[in-house]
Amino acid sequence: MKEKKLGLTSLILMIFTSVYGFNNIPRSYYLMGYAAIPWFVIAGILFFIPFAFMVAEFGSAFSHESGGMYSWMCKSVGPKYAFIGTFMWYTSYVLWMVNVSSGIWVPVSNILFGSDTTATWSLFGSDFLSGSRLLGIMAVAFFIFITYFDAKGVDKISKVTSIGGTAVLTINILVVVGSIVMIIVRGGQLQQPFEGFESLKTPLNAAYQGSPIAILSFIVYALFAYGGIEAVGGLVDKTENPEKNFPKGIISAAMVIVAGYAFLIMLVGSFTNYSEILGSKEITLGNVSYVIMSNFAAEIGEAFGVSHSAQLALAHGFARVYAFIMLLALMGAMFTLVYSPLKQIIEGTPKELWPGKMGEIDKDGMPGNAMWIQCTIVCVMILLISFGGDTMQQFFLILTAMVNVGMTVPYMFISYAFPKFKKMKDVDRSFVVFKSQKSATIWGYVVTITLFLANLFAIIQPAMEGDIKTTIWSLSGPVIFGICAWLIYSSYEKKTHASEAAEDILKDNTAEDARVI
Numbered sequence: 402m403k404e405k406k407l408g409l410t411s412l413i414l415m416i417f418t419s420v421y422g423f424n425n426i427p428r429s430y431y432l433m434g435y436a437a438i439p440w441f442v443i444a445g446i447l448f449f450i451p452f453a454f455m456v457a458e459f460g461s462a463f464s465h466e467s468g469g470m471y472s473w474m475c476k477s478v479g480p481k482y483a484f485i486g487t488f489m490w491y492t493s494y495v496l497w498m499v500n501v502s503s504g505i506w507v508p509v510s511n512i513l514f515g516s517d518t519t520a521t522w523s524l525f526g527s528d529f530l531s532g533s534r535l536l537g538i539m540a541v542a543f544f545i546f547i548t549y550f551d552a553k554g555v556d557k558i559s560k561v562t563s564i565g566g567t568a569v570l571t572i573n574i575l576v577v578v579g580s581i582v583m584i585i586v587r588g589g590q591l592q593q594p595f596e597g598f599e600s601l602k603t604p605l606n607a608a609y610q611g612s613p614i615a616i617l618s619f620i621v622y623a624l625f626a627y628g629g630i631e632a633v634g635g636l637v638d639k640t641e642n643p644e645k646n647f648p649k650g651i652i653s654a655a656m657v658i659v660a661g662y663a664f665l666i667m668l669v670g671s672f673t674n675y676s677e678i679l680g681s682k683e684i685t686l687g688n689v690s691y692v693i694m695s696n697f698a699a700e701i702g703e704a705f706g707v708s709h710s711a712q713l714a715l716a717h718g719f720a721r722v723y724a725f726i727m728l729l730a731l732m733g734a735m736f737t738l739v740y741s742p743l744k745q746i747i748e749g750t751p752k753e754l755w756p757g758k759m760g761e762i763d764k765d766g767m768p769g770n771a772m773w774i775q776c777t778i779v780c781v782m783i784l785l786i787s788f789g790g791d792t793m794q795q796f797f798l799i800l801t802a803m804v805n806v807g808m809t810v811p812y813m814f815i816s817y818a819f820p821k822f823k824k825m826k827d828v829d830r831s832f833v834v835f836k837s838q839k840s841a842t843i844w845g846y847v848v849t850i851t852l853f854l855a856n857l858f859a860i861i862q863p864a865m866e867g868d869i870k871t872t873i874w875s876l877s878g879p880v881i882f883g884i885c886a887w888l889i890y891s892s893y894e895k896k897t898h899a900s901e902a903a904e905d906i907l908k909d910n911t912a913e914d915a916r917v918i
Contacts, residue, residue, distance in 0.1 A: 406639060406640060406641040407639050407640045407641065408641055408646075409641075409646045409649060409650055409653070412640050412646060412647070412650035412654075413650050413653050413654045413657065416453075416630075416650060416651065416654035416658075417654050417657060417658060419629045419630065420449075420626075420627055420628070420629045420630055420654070420658055421658050421661060421662075422626060422628075423569055423572060423573055423665075424690050424727075425622070425625070425626040425662065426662060426665045426666055426669060427669060427689050427690040427693040427694070428622070428686055428689060428690065428801075429441075429622060429623075429626070429662070429666055430666050430669045430670065430673065430693070431606070431679055431684065431686070431689040431693075432604075432606055432609065432619060432622060432686075433604045433605065433606060433609060433616075433619055434593070434600070434604055434605030434606065434670065434675055435593075435595060435600040435601055435605070435666065435667065435670055436600065436601055436602060436603060436604040436605070436609075436616075437619065437622075437623070437666055438601055438662075438663045438666055438667070439601050439602075440619055440620050440622075440623045441623045441626065441659055441662045441663060441666075442659055442663070443620065443623070444620055444623035444624050444626075444627060444851075445627070445655055445658070445659040447847060447848065447851040448624055448627060448812075448848055448851050448852065449627040449630065449655050449658070449659075450651060450652065450655045451844045451847065451848050452630060452812065452815075452816060452848050453630045453651045453655070454648070454651060454834040454835065454844075455815065455816060455819045455835075455844070455845070455848070456630060456631055456815065457637050457647055457651065457832065457834065458819075458822070458832060458833065458834060458835070459473040459815070459819070459822065460473075460637050461637040461643070461829065461831060461832035462822070462828045462829045462830065462832075463476065463829075464637070464829070469487075469745065469749055470483075470486070470487055470490065470631060470815060471483050471484065471487040471746070471749045471750060472749070473815065473818065473822065474486050474487070474814060474815065474818045476822075476825070477818045477819075477821045477822035477825065478818045478821055480890075481887075481890050481894075482814070482818070484750060484754070484886060484889075484890045485814070485883060485886040485887060485890065486811055486814030486815065486818075487746055487749070487750070487811075487814075488746065488882065488883075488885070488886035488889070489807075489810060489811045489814070489879060489882055489883055489886060490631075490742075490746075490811035490814075491742045491743065491745075491746045492807065492878065492882035492885075493804070493807040493808040493810070493811055493878075494738055494742045495775065495778060495779060495782075495807075495878075495882075496782075496803045496804045496807040496808070496878050497738070497804050497807075497808065498544065498735070498738065498739065498775075498779050499540075499779055499782045499783055499786070499800065499803070499804075500800040500801065500803070500804045501731055501734070501735055502540035502541075502543050502544045502735075502779065502783060503533075503536050503537065503540040503687075503783060503786075503787065503796070503797075503800060504687045504731075504797065504800065505540075505543065505728065505731055505732075505735075506519055506536055506539055506540070507519055507687045507688045507691065507724075508691070508724035508725070508727045508728040508731070509724070509728065510522075510724075511691045511720045511721060511723070511724030512721050512724045512725055512728065515695075515716070515717030515718070515720050515721055516691070516695065516717065516720060517683075517687075517688035517691055517692070519532075519536060519687075519688075520532055520683065522535050522536075523535060524538075532796075533786075533787045533789075533796040534787050534788055536787060536796075537783050537784050537786070537787020537788060538784075538787075540783045540787070541780045541783055541784060544776060544779050544780060544783070545776060545780070547735055547736060547739055548739060548772055548773065548775070548776040550736075551736060551739045551740050551767065551772065552740075552767055552769045552772050552773065553767075568726040568729065568730070569726060569727075569730055571726075572694075572723060572726060573665070576665065576668060576669075576697060577664075577665070577668065579672075579697065579701055580668035580669075580671045580672055580697075581668075582701075582704070583671060583672055583700060583701060583704045584671050586704045586705070587704060591670055591671045592670065592671060592672050592673055592674040592700070593605070593670035593671075593673060593674050593675050595667070595670065604616060604619075605675040605676075606675075608866075612862075612866075614858055614861065614862045614865055615862050615866075617854075617855070617858040617862075618855075618858040618859040618862040620851075620855040620858070620859075621805045621806065621809060621855045621856060621858075621859040622805060624805075624809045624812075624851075624852065624855055625804070625805045625808055625809055626662060627658070628808050628809070631812075631815070637832050643831075643832050644831075644832060644833075647832065648834055669693060672696065672697055672700040672701075673693055673696055673697075673700075678692065678693070678696050679692070679693075685796075685797040685798070686797040686798055686800075686801045687796075687797035687800075688797075690723075690727070691720050691723060691724060694719060694720060694723040695716040695717070695719060695720040695723075696716065697719065698712075698715040698716050698718065698719030698720070699712040699713070699715055699716040701715065702715045702716075739772065739775075740767055740768065740772060743768050743771050743772060743775060744762070744766075744767070744768050747759075747760055747762070747768050747771060748762070751893070753893060753896065753897070754889065754890065754893040755771070755889070756889065756892070757770070758770045759771045759774060786799055786800065786874065789870065795868075795870075795871070798871060799870065799871050799874045799875075802859065802863070802871055802874065802875045803874050803875055803877075803878050805859065806856050806859055806860060806875045806876075806878065806879065807878040807879060807882075809852055809855070809856060810852070810856060810879045812848075812852055813849050813852045813853060816845050816846075816848035816849045816852065817845065817846075817849045819841060819844075819845040819848075820838070820841050820842040820845040820846070823835065823838050823841040823842075824838065859875065860872055860875045860876050863875070
């Protein structure tokens with residue numbers, strides 16, 4: 402049976418759903434206000450579009466390889482480089498798990514109480530076991546629970562929670578329609594005044610004002626918002642007339658995503674006065690989405706003249722609905738991502754590469770041993786960060802910084818490998834965007850340098866403002882996991898060389914015995 406190909410519209414929708422994340426919008430508004438918009442455009446031009454084309458060329462050329470990005474880099478540069486890059490890509494999901502395991506209690510609090518009260522939680526009234534420390538302990542228990550069920554092969558729960566994805570799309574539509582209605586009712590007035598170029602240039606967040614390094618560091622958030630485009634590589638061969646439709650699809654999807662982020666950030670400003678709603682120290686990167694969505698419901702009530710008590714009821718009610726939707730989406734993602742990236746990297750690399758029984762896939766189709774090692778690493782990281790003595794605001798800042806840096810660094814390995822891939826002979830070139838070696842080299846280095854500088858600014862900016870801890874944690878993920886990958890592969894090389902040497906000796910002895918006979 403002939404496989405049905407993707408049309409242009411279907412391709413754009415698939416790219417959009419792989420990349421676009423609603424949570425990036427309230428977080429970006431909280432960090433920069435309207436000044437976030439130009440950075441999304443810059444990141445789209447210097448990273449998203451060229452990188453998507455690179456991934457598409459890789460995916461088309463190596464469409465019959467099962468190893469994904471490991472195969473791309475292995476054939477272009479070499480197996481050691483490929484393993485380190487792929488391992489760092491996998492460990493970015495480990496950092497994501499650390500973040501989500503701790504942050505998932507914020508929607509739980511919103512469901513129970515209509516607002517984020519996690520900063521006031523304590524165990525047995527103890528000051529020591531409160532705030533970020535208690536969240537850390539609860540995060541460890543939650544992650545052990547998820548790992549236990551996934552290791553048993555009970556991944557069907559993720560299908561139940563996939564409804565969260567559809568519900569998040571509904572939230573987007575509600576925000577767009579509701580904001581436009583409020584703007585019309587208010588006669589075009591925005592709650593956060595927009596003053597043209599000045600608003601696009603000057604961040605609303607005091608921490609970013611007057612600090613060029615802080616503003617430049619924000620580009621990592623914009624780059625992270627375009628994450629997930631590595632999945633685009635597998636769509637080339639599934640597209641009708643890919644030579645014509647794929648570049649159109651990438652550019653169209655990029656324009657829709659950039660415009661979507663910019664438009665919704667503007668709409669958040671239409672119902673959120675920055676100093677009134679987001680000026681409190683209780684606002685964190687973990688709860689800002691719920692605060693903004695509660696305010697959205699309250700502002701709709703105010704626009705239509707309902708009483709103050711009714712506005713509060715709307716705010717708490719909508720916070721509960723939004724929190725329930727996000728909880729479903731996060732649970733579904735967690736149940737899938739606890740095993741999926743790990744299984745992909747283990748199945749895509751030589752089994753002998755992994756120490757002990759780590760590379761084994763059990764009868765349920767799960768890398769059970771590796772999952773429990775992963776669980777131990779995640780739990781240790783959660784406890785180290787949560788017991789570091791930080792405020793809740795700092796706790797979520799560290800977690801978010803770790804994920805943003807950890808998830809964008811591995812893309813540098815792919816973009817740096819691209820010019821070398823273009824030099825390869827005897828490769829399927831049925832899909833080509835970069836027509837010359839020169840253009841491939843220029844854009845490969847533009848993307849790599851953009852990623853490098855963005856992460857450099859994001860890592861050093863907290864230290865320059867006296868926050869050494871966030872800098873250390875941001876840097877720790879890529880450095881520690883990069884070293885781990887290098888040690889694992891070096892050990893594999895030694896074992897391989899020792900085995901080859903033993904085989905050579907055995908062959909020589911066999912040949913010698915044959916001559917004697």
